[in-house]
Amino acid sequence: MLGETDLxxxxxxxxxxxxxxxxxxxxxxxxTEELSRACAGIALAFAGTALGAIPIILSGNDExxxxxxPDVAAGKKLAAFALTEPQAGSDAAAVRTTAIRDGNHxxxxxxxxxITNGGxxxxxxxxxxxxxxxxxxxxxxxxxxxxxxxxxxTAMKTFDVSRPGVxxxxxxxxQGAFDLALEYAxxxxxxxxxxxxxxxxxxxxxxxxxxxxxxxxxxxxxxxHVDRQPKExxxxxxxxxxxxxxxxxxxxxxxxxxxxxxxxxMHDYPIEKYMRDAKITQIYEGTNxxxxxxxxxxxxxxxxxxxxxxxRAA
Ligand SMILES: Cc1cc2nc3c(=O)[nH]c(=O)nc-3n(C[C@H](O)[C@H](O)[C@H](O)COP(=O)(O)OP(=O)(O)OC[C@H]3O[C@@H](n4cnc5c(N)ncnc54)[C@H](O)[C@@H]3O)c2cc1C
Numbered sequence: 001m002l003g004e005t006d007l008x009x010x011x012x013x014x015x016x017x018x019x020x021x022x023x024x025x026x027x028x029x030x031x032t033e034e035l036s037r038a039c040a041g042i043a044l045a046f047a048g049t050a051l052g053a054i055p056i057i058l059s060g061n062d063e064x065x066x067x068x069x070p071d072v073a074a075g076k077k078l079a080a081f082a083l084t085e086p087q088a089g090s091d092a093a094a095v096r097t098t099a100i101r102d103g104n105h106x107x108x109x110x111x112x113x114x115i116t117n118g119g120x121x122x123x124x125x126x127x128x129x130x131x132x133x134x135x136x137x138x139x140x141x142x143x144x145x146x147x148x149x150x151x152x153x154t155a156m157k158t159f160d161v162s163r164p165g166v167x168x169x170x171x172x173x174x175q176g177a178f179d180l181a182l183e184y185a186x187x188x189x190x191x192x193x194x195x196x197x198x199x200x201x202x203x204x205x206x207x208x209x210x211x212x213x214x215x216x217x218x219x220x221x222x223x224x225h226v227d228r229q230p231k232e233x234x235x236x237x238x239x240x241x242x243x244x245x246x247x248x249x250x251x252x253x254x255x256x257x258x259x260x261x262x263x264x265x266m267h268d269y270p271i272e273k274y275m276r277d278a279k280i281t282q283i284y285e286g287t288n289x290x291x292x293x294x295x296x297x298x299x300x301x302x303x304x305x306x307x308x309x310x311x312r313a314a
Pocket of ligand 1: 083090288293
């Protein structure tokens with residue numbers, strides 16, 4: 001059903017069946033946010049496909065884009081991005097899956113896990129090593145993106161572009177939880193008054209709303225930056241947007257459960273699902289510990305290189 005909505009076109013260039021107007025990441029962010037506001041699971045089928053297609057958009061040649069992207073844009077094929085392995089989670093460089101050249105094919109051999117859209121997707125961007133081993137999944141040589149030896153950098157560049165999408169998912173989840181909590185606070189009565197009339201909850205509601213707006217502003221600003229400066233690596237802001245927005249989603253959804261009281265804890269009410277869905281945004285596409293590592297690496301590395309440059313100039 002999602003495939004019939006034309007939503008997959010928004011992040012694909014119009015030369016390859018998409019609708020993009022030069023703002024593919026902003027478009028992806030807005031669609032992801034709005035879907036997540038209603039259901040993070042459906043949103044993930046969309047965002048996982050964008051994640052699987054981004055390596056092709058960033059590193060594919062025109063022939064490869066023409067071969068694969070129109071079906072993604074038309075919603076005919078889901079895509080997936082396969083990096084994680086049992087021993088390679090946060091330590092993405094520890095992947096062991098191999099891609100060994102055998103005539104006109106690569107033979108893929110290894111174990112990937114937790115791949116969003118895995119099994120459902122018909123198009124997989126797989127990160128593998130091109131060193132010797134035996135295997136059983138044959139992939140034509142012409143499917144190699146960019147050239148051998150560039151897979152890891154393509155994966156990292158993919159995260160630079162896709163992490164604002166996780167941020168958007170988090171903003172949508174936070175907004176969805178907030179909408180329900182606000183309605184409940186205005187309608188549930190205790191002590192002969194709506195619970196939203198008590199200062200303890202009024203201030204909680206104000207804080208939730210401020211955090212959501214701050215997260216949305218950072219995610220949108222990052223998406224705009226990625227669209228306007230496609231040649232510049234937005235690692236710093238992509239990590240900040242993902243990390244900040246997912247922390248906000250976690251805080252806001254926990255507060256939303258609190259506003260619902262005991263009902264918030266029950267599976268029967270949707271609010272508990274928002275809290276669980278918020279949690280995964282702090283984990284995938286690099287945990288928030290890894291985001292903070294990346295942010296501090298850019299900032300501290302930048303400080304040291306500026307200081308060396310000043311010393312050299314003096
Ligand atoms: C629902 C779901 C969907 C997913 N979808 C995909 C997908 O589509 N494609 C894909 O490739 N992967 C996917 N993943 C995998 C996901 O990206 C990894 O789970 C994530 O990167 C963390 O790896 P890990 O689970 O192995 O945790 P670990 O790396 O084992 O980390 C465990 C804990 O240690 C901390 N830690 C690890 N290293 C450091 C460090 N250097 N400094 C501080 N703390 C550290 C982590 O932050 C975490 O708290 C998905 C996972 C889930 C659960």
